[in-house]
Amino acid sequence: MTKLIAFGDSIFAGWDGKENVSANQRIPELIGQQLGWQVTNVAIGGTKYDDSSNGFTAMVNKTDVTGFDYALVSYGVNNFSWPDPLAVVKQNVLNGFKALKKKNPQLKILLELPTEDFRQGSTTLFDFNQAFWNQDQLDDALIEIAKQEQLDYYDWRPNPLITYENANQTLGDGNTGVHPTIATMRAIAQRLADKFRQMAGGQSQPPIHIDPPQPDKPANKPQPPAVKTVGELRLDRLADLFGIGTNVSSGVDRTLNKINELYSQMHNLMGTDSRQVQATLSAPSNALARPLRNYVLMSFFNLERAVNELVSLCNDNWLCDPKTGAKTDLLQLVRVESLATDSHYKDAVNYNWYLIENKLNMLIGYINKILKGE
Template sequence: MTKLIAFGDSIFAGWNGKSQDSNDQRIPELIGKAMGWEITNTAISGAKFDDSDKGFPSMAKTHSAAGYDYALVCYGVNDWCFPSGSIDYPLRKAKEGIETLKGQNPSIKILLELPTEDFRNGSTTLFDFNSQGWTQNQLDDGLIGVANQEGIDYYDWRPDPLITYDNASELLGDGNTGVHPTPATSQKIADRLVMKFKEMMSDNQPTTPPQPTNPTQPTTPIDPDKPVAPVAQIKIDRLDDMFHVGDNVDKGAKATLTKINEVYQKLSQVFGSDPQQAGQALVSPGNPLERPLRTYVLKTFQLLQEEVNQLVRLCNDQYLVDPDTGDKTPTLSLLRPTKLKLDSHYIDTVNYNYYLIEQTINKLIDYINQYV
């Protein structure tokens, strides 16, 4: 039987904000029930990515991963709500714990679940600062960086959030001032993670592309002597300081629109869809931190949202959907960077929009490249 070991805090331990859930209502056990797996749940309330006895590195050392097929790791809400220092500290400890698991079992497959949103300390968004001056969004980005460095899978809630400030009163036992899911919400979290584990399992199985019995011919024939190259994914340079906002947004917009046109061209080439063309980037006013720059950034992200969503709708119409679930790609809703101030909140907002754009376009590219 497949075996999974889970590491986490009160969310995995089954505290729902008002009372303790039974073991069979806890997220790791719900995953085990759905997958038919044997589960070891080591979660402890209040645990963090830290050096305490119940912190992730210590728990990884005292609960060996040897003999397990999968490990599920989810901490972070307590690291943000009760920070021990700079954001570098929990990221170092996350890396340390992951490397411990890999050292115990080099073949184990690890899924790092990013924390669901925490509304304690008066927070209403992922961009609110804690007492040490860093945000939940920054922690999420940092944990993805650790996952990429360690070569492990991760699950990010931000592109399709389950828990938001607007629905927290319904989905969290302690409401929109808390963080702990109700039993029904724990089931929804488990359902999402089950889908991710199934994806991880399929990625590790060799597959033979299905051969259609009656292939349809595109309206524009493809030259059989000229191979069709896959579309490369998009990576947008992040904004790192406020004194280059205009240049950065101009570069990001042009990169996005160029990539959208490349995808349109590939759709026409492979599927015979009607030629499409994205709009032109707006003219940047430069970098002075004045009203014209604020207006330019707002209008640019509005343009990019419209252009990305136009591409999404076309791909959905072409039935370029999730191959596992059949789900269509949801349209994009970008944040509005309405304030132009010299602070990291504005930079985070711009960079989070870039992240959302990348996630959406790259998902569509993955779907298209299956046919190339």
């Protein structure tokens, strides 16, 4: 049976903007169902083309790709929203593909260009990010590398499924998000499955690059945004069990700093009482012993309480879903209490980071709508 390995971020990991879909509804698995292929999906939410422990190159290095016939690679949206210089991104892309080809020279690789990302207030492919490059430039850079490395690629720009105009229907998090609905995942999978059929038949040709209408392009020098919005929370995932204490301590600090930023915004926007939260526990060493286990357990207990106090304040002040008026559900984390520090323990820690990110980023989206006057 033909085997496919898929590398990607939360879009391939099955986050639809509101919840995780079942594995058989994720894009790589849907492709496998259409083609009759066996699929291994190693996508991790929040990842990108970088040199982090879960970035593209690291995932290639830690994954056994021998025995696979095809690889599907799809990152980029997080590179745009949390950017490095474009030259750095290009080098990380190149490093990942060179590593992938070295590990399996016979592997046929399909690079999917990222679908459009609206999380930082962009409405077109030509809006600049904080590093002063745009999504159109990223797409062109990815194609340049694909041609250099003789890779097949799929470019959404000639016939996009997701646009700012239809994002409220095609994305689970709407036109301030990036994550496709289940129906859009199916449509994406259909397009990519067709591309794989072309590749399998030896008929694959790089898609024609059609330049979008010129009037939409901004001036040569990007203009600073009129309103400074709140950036989304990004938490590092636990990759090394011998770094649990460091990972949790960092996650606690980042989460509490973001909560304090949101409290400050609510004080300025709504006149709520000024509040600040701070960590009350000191991280022990990374030694796999009971003090570390208790620190992790209590840290997540305290984070759950801190997040839910913010959620309750938002609900009390009707800071909620602007489309439905629905209040935000309280956060419920997984209890990380096992004494066996194995892969299940690591998965539980990372799932909690995932839940915290998405709950706070939902609130950030509501606040940013107010800041932008929407």
